[in-house]
Amino acid sequence: MKYLFTEGHDRHMLKYRKPNSKILKDTRGQSMVEFCVAVPVLVLLLWSIWYVSDLYVVKFKTLAAARYGTWLLSKNDGLRPEHVKPLIAKHFFDNDASRLTLTVPDAGEEDIFSDILDSESVGEAFVDLIMGVINKVMGSKSIYSLKVEYEMPLIFGAVDLTEFRDKPFQITSEHYVVGNTWNGCRTDVHDLMSLIGELIEQAFEELKDALGL
Amino acid sequence: MAESWWINNSESETARVGIRNLFFHRLNRLHEDGGGQAIVFVALVLFVLICFFALTINVGHRITGKVEMQNAADAAVMSGAIWHARGLNLISIMNVGMTECFALIIMFKAFDTITKVTEITYPINTGIADGICASTGFCMWSTCLHSLSPLITIMTNVNSAMQDLIEPLKKLMKSLRAVELGVMWAAPGMAQYDASKIAALNGAQGLFDTLGEEVENLAFIEKIMDVIGNVTGMDDIYVLFLPVMDPLPVDKDASFKALCKPTWEGGSGYDNFLCWDSALDMKIWGLELQWLIRGFWALLSCNLPPPALLWDLTVYLHYKSLCTGQDQSGQVTFSTRNCKQCETCTRIKQRWRQYKVEVVSNDCRADEVPGGEEVDLHAERTERPLGQYCKEQPCEICIDHWREGQRYFKKVWRLEECICKQEMDVPAEDTSQYPAPLVLKDKWNEEVSYSAFTFKKVDDWLALGPFRQGGQYHSFQAHDNTTVAMALAEVYNPTDQDLFNQDWHAKLARCDLERLDVSLGGADLDEYLPEKLKKFLSGAVDEVLVH
Numbered sequence: 001m002k003y004l005f006t007e008g009h010d011r012h013m014l015k016y017r018k019p020n021s022k023i024l025k026d027t028r029g030q031s032m033v034e035f036c037v038a039v040p041v042l043v044l045l046l047w048s049i050w051y052v053s054d055l056y057v058v059k060f061k062t063l064a065a066a067r068y069g070t071w072l073l074s075k076n077d078g079l080r081p082e083h084v085k086p087l088i089a090k091h092f093f094d095n096d097a098s099r100l101t102l103t104v105p106d107a108g109e110e111d112i113f114s115d116i117l118d119s120e121s122v123g124e125a126f127v128d129l130i131m132g133v134i135n136k137v138m139g140s141k142s143i144y145s146l147k148v149e150y151e152m153p154l155i156f157g158a159v160d161l162t163e164f165r166d167k168p169f170q171i172t173s174e175h176y177v178v179g180n181t182w183n184g185c186r187t188d189v190h191d192l193m194s195l196i197g198e199l200i201e202q203a204f205e206e207l208k209d210a211l212g213l
Numbered sequence: 214m215a216e217s218w219w220i221n222n223s224e225s226e227t228a229r230v231g232i233r234n235l236f237f238h239r240l241n242r243l244h245e246d247g248g249g250q251a252i253v254f255v256a257l258v259l260f261v262l263i264c265f266f267a268l269t270i271n272v273g274h275r276i277t278g279k280v281e282m283q284n285a286a287d288a289a290v291m292s293g294a295i296w297h298a299r300g301l302n303l304i305s306i307m308n309v310g311m312t313e314c315f316a317l318i319i320m321f322k323a324f325d326t327i328t329k330v331t332e333i334t335y336p337i338n339t340g341i342a343d344g345i346c347a348s349t350g351f352c353m354w355s356t357c358l359h360s361l362s363p364l365i366t367i368m369t370n371v372n373s374a375m376q377d378l379i380e381p382l383k384k385l386m387k388s389l390r391a392v393e394l395g396v397m398w399a400a401p402g403m404a405q406y407d408a409s410k411i412a413a414l415n416g417a418q419g420l421f422d423t424l425g426e427e428v429e430n431l432a433f434i435e436k437i438m439d440v441i442g443n444v445t446g447m448d449d450i451y452v453l454f455l456p457v458m459d460p461l462p463v464d465k466d467a468s469f470k471a472l473c474k475p476t477w478e479g480g481s482g483y484d485n486f487l488c489w490d491s492a493l494d495m496k497i498w499g500l501e502l503q504w505l506i507r508g509f510w511a512l513l514s515c516n517l518p519p520p521a522l523l524w525d526l527t528v529y530l531h532y533k534s535l536c537t538g539q540d541q542s543g544q545v546t547f548s549t550r551n552c553k554q555c556e557t558c559t560r561i562k563q564r565w566r567q568y569k570v571e572v573v574s575n576d577c578r579a580d581e582v583p584g585g586e587e588v589d590l591h592a593e594r595t596e597r598p599l600g601q602y603c604k605e606q607p608c609e610i611c612i613d614h615w616r617e618g619q620r621y622f623k624k625v626w627r628l629e630e631c632i633c634k635q636e637m638d639v640p641a642e643d644t645s646q647y648p649a650p651l652v653l654k655d656k657w658n659e660e661v662s663y664s665a666f667t668f669k670k671v672d673d674w675l676a677l678g679p680f681r682q683g684g685q686y687h688s689f690q691a692h693d694n695t696t697v698a699m700a701l702a703e704v705y706n707p708t709d710q711d712l713f714n715q716d717w718h719a720k721l722a723r724c725d726l727e728r729l730d731v732s733l734g735g736a737d738l739d740e741y742l743p744e745k746l747k748k749f750l751s752g753a754v755d756e757v758l759v760h
Binding site: 034038041042045048049053055143174175177 | 252254255258259262263265266269270273276277280281284287288291292295296407410411414415
């Protein structure tokens with residue numbers, strides 16, 4: 001405590017401590033340093049906003065692509081997802097099909113009347129007959145579906161974060177629609193007549209089996 | 214006390230000044246001290262950026278929900294409308310099936326008439342031919358007729374089998390009509406079922422879950438949901454599909470006679486009822502049987518009158534008899550279908566000199582016919598002297614048919630002398646036995662639209678939007694956090710707008726509240742529509758994405 005009250009000491013101490021204190025107390029450039037520390041965080045946040053908006057853009061693209069692809073599938077029974085893929089890549093993803101995966105999700109049931117047709121009781125033979133006609137005329141497959149998956153690369157602005165996460169983000173959209181197709185189901189009358197004949201024969205055979213004849 | 218107060222006061226004043234100085238001194242130091250100001254700045258910017266980050270996610274989330282609901286609404290309304298189109302297509306094919314059955318019945322009846330005529334004329338012709346053979350030595354006709362004897366037997370047997378088929382055909386017509394009526398009600402049920410299912414698959418949430426209290430307050434919707442639930446067996450409804458369970462827009466009370474009535478008598482006639490064409494062309498069995506029957510007639514052509522000449526008229530008379538329910542009679546004095554028959558008759562005329570050729574079919578050229586003139590049957594009909602068409606002898610039959618049968622005789626006619634006169638009488642038919650096909654209602658217009666509303670809850674990731682009101686949080690959306698989408702679809706037929714063309718389709722249409730058809734089971738519910746529901750729907754329309 002003594003030297004605090006001694007001028008000489010005090011001066012000496014001040015002289016001795018002054019350079020250190022100056023560095024600590026000099027606030028010039030401090031903001032810049034702090035700002036430099038904060039900037040990467042802010043930039044990362046800004047990039048992440050950008051990235052999230054990109055994610056939504058891709059989400060909308062997959063939504064539109066799923067809808068477009070499903071409708072294509074529903075128009076033609078012969079089409080498969082692999083046929084639709086180049087079209088979707090061309091129209092929505094700048095011809096880049098490498099990140100794209102198309103699958104057909106299960107719509108619950110393919111045959112709308114399957115529950116009824118699976119019935120085995122004798123009394124429902126007539127229902128089978130009518131439903132058979134309706135299925136044949138209207139087309140038994142009702143619901144068409146498509147799932148579009150897009151692998152979103154983990155690149156924030158200029159920073160590639162792929163190393164930090166094995167899997168890229170999977171942006172997925174599904175769409176389901178009832179087939180708006182009548183081509184192929186358009187039945188001539190003599191086809192219908194022969195069909196009814198066949199179905200009556202079938203129903204008759206089933207009846208015979210059911211009755212044990 | 215006062216001094217001490219003064220002293221004390223002075224001391225305290227000094228202390229106060231000291232504290233004040235110290236305060237300002239420190240304040241000044243704080244003010245001058247730049248340390249930590251960047252932290253504050255960064256914290257503020259960070260907060261704003263985080264808010265923007267949340268905003269990006271919230272907006273993206275909400276728009277994604279909106280787009281998903283729009284897709285769900287589009288898919289739901291299309292699936293519903295497609296079921297309506299399918300129903301109309303199914304009814305169309307059943308209608309065509311019914312008219313084909315009807316055509317077969319007409320054909321069988323005409324075959325019966327011709328068989329009877331042939332059975333009567335065959336022994337007479339054979340007697341005449343045998344007499345000619347014995348007296349003149351010209352035995353070709355007699356030989357031809359005798360060689361036909363097994364054919365006549367076959368004809369009789371085939372005719373008997375055909376007559377046995379008429380009753381089953383009538384039953385088939387009735388069962389097709391019954392199926393049509395079933396489709397009339399089943400298709401809207403399937404439309405509701407599939408629309409709801411598709412909406413659920415595409416991410417829509419149940420109406421009760423989404424709207425909650427609002428649905429409870431809307432007794433009307435609850436009622437609708439109950440009806441749909443009972444019919445389709447679904448617990449929750451994922452889409453509000455309008456109209457609700459309306460039967461297909463068909464007229465099941467159209468009378469058989471009205472359908473058959475020719476267009477020139479004010480009926481819908483042949484445009485709707487195809488049996489006449491079908492019976493004539495025998496489309497149902499394809500070309501093979503057609504040529505078989507025509508070949509059969511050709512073989513019988515030496516029995517006068519040749520059945521090939523009787524055929525068209527007989528079919529026509531039976532058709533008219535079935536349509537009008539009145540006796541019909543006519544003369545076989547023409548051939549419209551092929552020139553060879555005329556040539557046959559011309560040869561007979563040259564041989565016997567007692568037949569006159571008046572009518573030649575469309576294949577004959579005008580320059581082959583002495584005095585022949587082209588008559589365009591598609592042109593506007595005007596009253597002209599008969600002699601203008603039939604130079605030497607007026608041919609009433611052909612003129613009558615020209616007047617009546619625009620559709621039947623599509624081609625250009627050229628007239629010559631009449632040939633092979635034969636009276637034909639067809640008794641009246643009881644038309645009440647025949648079921649009429651379903652036709653479109655009169656008030657059917659081109660745009661029949663179906664609409665769908667889908668719902669989904671979309672919560673904010675960071676709840677910046679909601680504000681507190683009356684103790685509850687509300688967002689800026691009209692229905693809390695419920696996203697609504699609406700879509701309209703039309704059912705149309707590009708080929709021909711009737712129930713004989715299986716070409717019904719559905720397409721998305723522009724959304725318009727005015728076009729909403731709110732009806733249940735065919736009953737118009739616009740009058741009973743609660744104001745609250747109207748407000749809700751109009752709010753939904755204001756808010757939804759439309760295409």
